[in-house]
Amino acid sequence: MKFYGDLHVHVARSIKGAPVKIAASKNLTVLNILEKSILKGIDIVGIVDGASPLILEELKEYIQEGILFSLEEGGFRYKNKVTLILGSEIEIGKEEKGSPHLTCYFRDIESISLFSQEISKYIKNINLSSQRVNLTSVQVVEIAEKYSGVVIPAHVFTPFKSYYxxxxxxxxxxxxxxxxxxxxVELGLSADSDMADQIEELQNKTFLSxxxxxxxxxxxxxxxxxDIKEANFEEILLAIKREKGREIVKNYGLNPKLGKYHRTFCLDCGYIAKEGPPVKKCxxxxxxNIVLGVKDRIEEIKDYDTKHPLFRPLYVYQIPLEFIPNIGRKTIEKLVNYFGSELYALHHAPYEELEKVIGPSNALNILRGREGELDISAGGGGIYGKVTIT
Structure with missing residues (x-):
C-alpha cells in the first residue's frame, strides 16, 4: 500500500503553552499537527521534538485518554487517519567543524523516553528543540542504537547546521x-535526487524528502x-532500509530553486548567483562575504555527474499551493473542502473540477505547476525562490 509520509515537523509549544521550538509558529502543537496532516493528505507524520519531556508528558496523557492509540509495531494512530512517529532532532556539538543536525527516530514512547533521559546528560535544556549535545555524531548513534533508534542526517546539504x-x-x-x-539522508528543500546522486558515498543510501x-x-x-503494508514504525524502517519489498517509491519535493539556500547569496549586496556553479564570491x-548555495556546494564536492542507482525512485517537483501566485488561504480552504486534501488538489484533481472551485486562471496555474511550466527564480541566503506567472 502507498502512504504519504512527512517525517520532519517541529512542535513549537506543549498543549500547556510551554515553549519547545522557539523559532516556530506558536500554533504548532501536537494535536494541531495531526489535524493539519489530515487536511494536507499526509498519512504519516514525524515530529522531531519528541524527546522533550514536555511533549512526552503530553503524549502519555493522550494515550491514557484514548486520543492516541499505540501501534504494536511502533508509532501511534490518531482518529484512524494518520500515524504519528516520534523523533528527536539534535545539534551535534563535538565535531571538528560545524554543528550538524541529526534526527533520531524511535518506535515507541518507552524507547524515546530512555533516549531522552540519557541524552539530557549532555544537553543544557532537554525541553527545547534541536539543542546542542556535547557529543560526537558517533556517540549519538551509539546511544540511539541502544534504544533501537534509527538516525538520519537532517537537511544534509544546507549551508548551516548540516553535514555536507x-x-x-x-x-x-x-x-x-x-x-x-x-x-x-534527508535532502533538504534546496536539493533533489539529481543533485545528491553526484556524490558516490550516497549511492546506497535512501533519500528522504x-x-x-x-x-x-x-x-x-x-x-x-x-510502499509498505501498514503505516507503522517497523514498516517505515524496512522501507528506509529497502528490505522485504518495502521501499520509498517516490519523493515529492520543492523544485530546489524554491529552497532558501539553493544558490550563493551575497551578504553585502543581496545578489543571488545566476552564473554556473560553484560561485564562491559575489x-x-x-x-x-557570502552564503554558499547548496547547488554550489555540491558542485564543489561532487564525484561525478548524476548517476542514479537502480533503486532510486522518481523525484517529483511540487510547487505547494501557497507558492502559486493568487492562491491564498481562502482559496486553499475551498480546495480542501471540495477535494478533501491539499495534496489531492495539487497533484490529482482534474482541471474541470479545479475550475469549478477556483476558476480557470488558478486551475490552469496548478496544472502548469504540475507540468513544471511556471517560471522560478532561485532562492539563496535564507530567501525562498519565487514563482512568477507569465
Missing amino acids: GSSTDRLKYVFKDFYQYIYG NSDAHSLEKIGREFNVF LKCGSS
Whole structure:
C-alpha cells in the first residue's frame, strides 16, 4: 500500500503553552499537527521534538485518554487517519567543524523516553528543540542504537547546521565505522535526487524528502511515498532500509530553486548567483562575504555527474499551493473542502473540477505547476525562490 509520509515537523509549544521550538509558529502543537496532516493528505507524520519531556508528558496523557492509540509495531494512530512517529532532532556539538543536525527516530514512547533521559546528560535544556549535545555524531548513534533508534542526517546539504553544508566533505569521515548504520539522508528543500546522486558515498543510501515544517502551512511541502503494508514504525524502517519489498517509491519535493539556500547569496549586496556553479564570491560586487548555495556546494564536492542507482525512485517537483501566485488561504480552504486534501488538489484533481472551485486562471496555474511550466527564480541566503506567472 502507498502512504504519504512527512517525517520532519517541529512542535513549537506543549498543549500547556510551554515553549519547545522557539523559532516556530506558536500554533504548532501536537494535536494541531495531526489535524493539519489530515487536511494536507499526509498519512504519516514525524515530529522531531519528541524527546522533550514536555511533549512526552503530553503524549502519555493522550494515550491514557484514548486520543492516541499505540501501534504494536511502533508509532501511534490518531482518529484512524494518520500515524504519528516520534523523533528527536539534535545539534551535534563535538565535531571538528560545524554543528550538524541529526534526527533520531524511535518506535515507541518507552524507547524515546530512555533516549531522552540519557541524552539530557549532555544537553543544557532537554525541553527545547534541536539543542546542542556535547557529543560526537558517533556517540549519538551509539546511544540511539541502544534504544533501537534509527538516525538520519537532517537537511544534509544546507549551508548551516548540516553535514555536507558546514561540517564535512564526506559522511564517512564523521561516522566512520558507524556509516553502515546511516540508512538514509534527508535532502533538504534546496536539493533533489539529481543533485545528491553526484556524490558516490550516497549511492546506497535512501533519500528522504521532508518538510522541516516550522508552521502548520508548511507540513507536506516535501514528503515521501512509502510502499509498505501498514503505516507503522517497523514498516517505515524496512522501507528506509529497502528490505522485504518495502521501499520509498517516490519523493515529492520543492523544485530546489524554491529552497532558501539553493544558490550563493551575497551578504553585502543581496545578489543571488545566476552564473554556473560553484560561485564562491559575489559576481556583482566582488564581495567574499557570502552564503554558499547548496547547488554550489555540491558542485564543489561532487564525484561525478548524476548517476542514479537502480533503486532510486522518481523525484517529483511540487510547487505547494501557497507558492502559486493568487492562491491564498481562502482559496486553499475551498480546495480542501471540495477535494478533501491539499495534496489531492495539487497533484490529482482534474482541471474541470479545479475550475469549478477556483476558476480557470488558478486551475490552469496548478496544472502548469504540475507540468513544471511556471517560471522560478532561485532562492539563496535564507530567501525562498519565487514563482512568477507569465
